[in-house]
Amino acid sequence: MKEKRTEELICIVCPMGCRLRAEVEQADGETPQVLSVSGNSCPRGARYAKEELTAPTRTVTGTVSIEGGLYRRLPVITSAPIPKDKIFDVMEEIHRAHACAPVQIHDIIIPNVCGLGADVLAARTMEQRSSDDESVFPAGSAGGFDHQGV
Amino acid sequence: MRTCDLVVIGGGSAGMAAAIAAREKGVKDILILERGEETGGILLQCIHNGFGLHTFGEELSGPSYAERFSDQVRSLGIAVETNALVLHLDTDRTLSYVSPRSGFVTLQARCVILAMGCRERPRGAIGIPGARPAGVWTAGAAQRYVNLDGFLPGRRVFILGSGDIGLIMARRMTLEGAKVLGVAELMPYSNGLSRNLKQCLEDFQIPLYLSHTVTDIQGRERVSAVTISQVDENRRPIPGSEKTFAVDTLLLSVGLLPENTLSEEAGIELHPRTRGPVVDEFLQATIPGVFACGNVLHVHDLVDFVTAEGKEAGEAAARFLDAGLPAGPHASVEAGEGISYCLPQRIHTQALPDSLTLSFRVLSPQRNVTLAVEKDGKCIKTLRRRVMLPAEMERLTLQREDLTGLQESLRLRIMDFSQNGRLEEG
Ligand SMILES: Cc1cc2nc3c(=O)[nH]c(=O)nc-3n(C[C@H](O)[C@H](O)[C@H](O)COP(=O)(O)OP(=O)(O)OC[C@H]3O[C@@H](n4cnc5c(N)ncnc54)[C@H](O)[C@@H]3O)c2cc1C
Numbered sequence A: 001m002k003e004k005r006t007e008e009l010i011c012i013v014c015p016m017g018c019r020l021r022a023e024v025e026q027a028d029g030e031t032p033q034v035l036s037v038s039g040n041s042c043p044r045g046a047r048y049a050k051e052e053l054t055a056p057t058r059t060v061t062g063t064v065s066i067e068g069g070l071y072r073r074l075p076v077i078t079s080a081p082i083p084k085d086k087i088f089d090v091m092e093e094i095h096r097a098h099a100c101a102p103v104q105i106h107d108i109i110i111p112n113v114c115g116l117g118a119d120v121l122a123a124r125t126m127e128q129r130s131s132d133d134e135s136v137f138p139a140g141s142a143g144g145f146d147h148q149g150v
Numbered sequence B: 001m002r003t004c005d006l007v008v009i010g011g012g013s014a015g016m017a018a019a020i021a022a023r024e025k026g027v028k029d030i031l032i033l034e035r036g037e038e039t040g041g042i043l044l045q046c047i048h049n050g051f052g053l054h055t056f057g058e059e060l061s062g063p064s065y066a067e068r069f070s071d072q073v074r075s076l077g078i079a080v081e082t083n084a085l086v087l088h089l090d091t092d093r094t095l096s097y098v099s100p101r102s103g104f105v106t107l108q109a110r111c112v113i114l115a116m117g118c119r120e121r122p123r124g125a126i127g128i129p130g131a132r133p134a135g136v137w138t139a140g141a142a143q144r145y146v147n148l149d150g151f152l153p154g155r156r157v158f159i160l161g162s163g164d165i166g167l168i169m170a171r172r173m174t175l176e177g178a179k180v181l182g183v184a185e186l187m188p189y190s191n192g193l194s195r196n197l198k199q200c201l202e203d204f205q206i207p208l209y210l211s212h213t214v215t216d217i218q219g220r221e222r223v224s225a226v227t228i229s230q231v232d233e234n235r236r237p238i239p240g241s242e243k244t245f246a247v248d249t250l251l252l253s254v255g256l257l258p259e260n261t262l263s264e265e266a267g268i269e270l271h272p273r274t275r276g277p278v279v280d281e282f283l284q285a286t287i288p289g290v291f292a293c294g295n296v297l298h299v300h301d302l303v304d305f306v307t308a309e310g311k312e313a314g315e316a317a318a319r320f321l322d323a324g325l326p327a328g329p330h331a332s333v334e335a336g337e338g339i340s341y342c343l344p345q346r347i348h349t350q351a352l353p354d355s356l357t358l359s360f361r362v363l364s365p366q367r368n369v370t371l372a373v374e375k376d377g378k379c380i381k382t383l384r385r386r387v388m389l390p391a392e393m394e395r396l397t398l399q400r401e402d403l404t405g406l407q408e409s410l411r412l413r414i415m416d417f418s419q420n421g422r423l424e425e426g
């Protein structure tokens, strides 16, 4: 038996939060098939609706401890969305990881996390904390009285 | 006295975008003053993703988005002084600041851009009854502790207020191993972005209690429990509806206020609704040569709009310094029925712009309504909107032909507006 229905969902790909409607067809015990999507302001919305109704994924962000950096934590992000039901497994790996300053944005902190094919990357550059604790940015290019642009 | 063509106060997304735009329009002598250790502002602690899809066509985390702009500021050779706290701004655009590097400095600016962002409403501002134990935090402070300092403020958490920071922190604390028992919201609808309700609460089965508020906090030294009650239409707690949760932490996400102490001291007129400066179509405040953008002007939910607004302010400042800006009489822009506020609040009538984008918010959730724009009392345009929520800033662009002949006022309103029930009916 094939059943047709309309699903309403909110696109979470970007903060516009478009309200989507998807026409779905599902046979007993099978993964639903998305026939059409409306309400999306851009193509990403249609792709999101198809994935969310069949195999939902999420990009995971967190922090790892970092030594010698400006802060004690370095923000990290998965290089690609991972299956939604693996979020807590990925977090566990992130909790165990550790980094040392300096770090460049997109440096790989955990390769192939949980064997999911995505890496955990540094989400920012973090310089080493300088010994005199002065402003880290911009190194010597500004401040004081010589503030004239270059 | 030291002088500077353009001083930008605040090095967050708004300030950086403004400085970059001004430099690209030829302003050489620019100084960004930032009280933090680095530029980036609030984004540095917003480690979640979802920033900049519309600016960069890709989805970035807060720190990555900030880094793009910090890099651009650096490569354009724009001067930045960090750890520099601006203490005072005067009507004649002199200002003073302190920093460990320069000590106490007084500066005469030809032009100033206000980009100081906003701050959180504290507990005192909403008057929750009950004890005053430790364990009550604003959500933004908790975000800073968790994301920058790596310290979890509690293990069992309740959140008051469904603003975005509260929703983001509900997910964040859950991922860090805390148990979030629920989020209470005074209004019958959420104040956060829909996407955050979905991916921060629904994804983790965290209950949202609409039309509820915290009516008691228990605990001697540390919070031990919070009690919430349902509220009636007048937002008064309904006796007998109490629910108590054993928690060690209460996070408050009850609203943001533009940071305008400096603006007030300078005698800049603030708007009672936005709590930010009253501005014209150049984002110029009531003191000529002073511009405002980002959260200091009105609280934004999307950084893309903050960046766009910063760019506009920077370009206007460049024009002010170069050829000057049109002066003369202006018409007022009014928020009519159903509209909470509408920006800019004034438009010069003698040199109308080619196009004008209005930013506004609705007072309550609306579904399938018609927006009307009135010029000097006559309706000149109507637009259908499927859904509009108070949590989401709306934009509407008018063309020169819409504005031609404008004298007294431009007014935006919702036709057949009724306060209640729109969303439920639809
Ligand atoms: C928790 C949270 C989550 C968000 N999530 C999203 C999201 O998912 N997606 C999205 O697009 N947008 C999001 N936003 C919205 C958006 O990112 C912000 O509104 C935007 O970054 C604000 O930029 P700003 O420059 O106006 O303010 P800020 O970033 O706050 O910058 C203001 C700067 O001014 C400095 N300053 C203030 N006073 C002084 C002074 N007297 N002297 C010197 N410096 C001073 C401050 O130190 C600060 O660096 C979020 C906002 C918050 C708060």
Ligand code: SF4
Binding pocket: A011, A012, A013, A014, A015, A016, A017, A018, A039, A040, A041, A042, A043, A044, A045, A046, A048
């Ligand atoms: S459909 Fe496109 S514009 Fe709308 S929320 Fe999704 S990604 Fe954003």
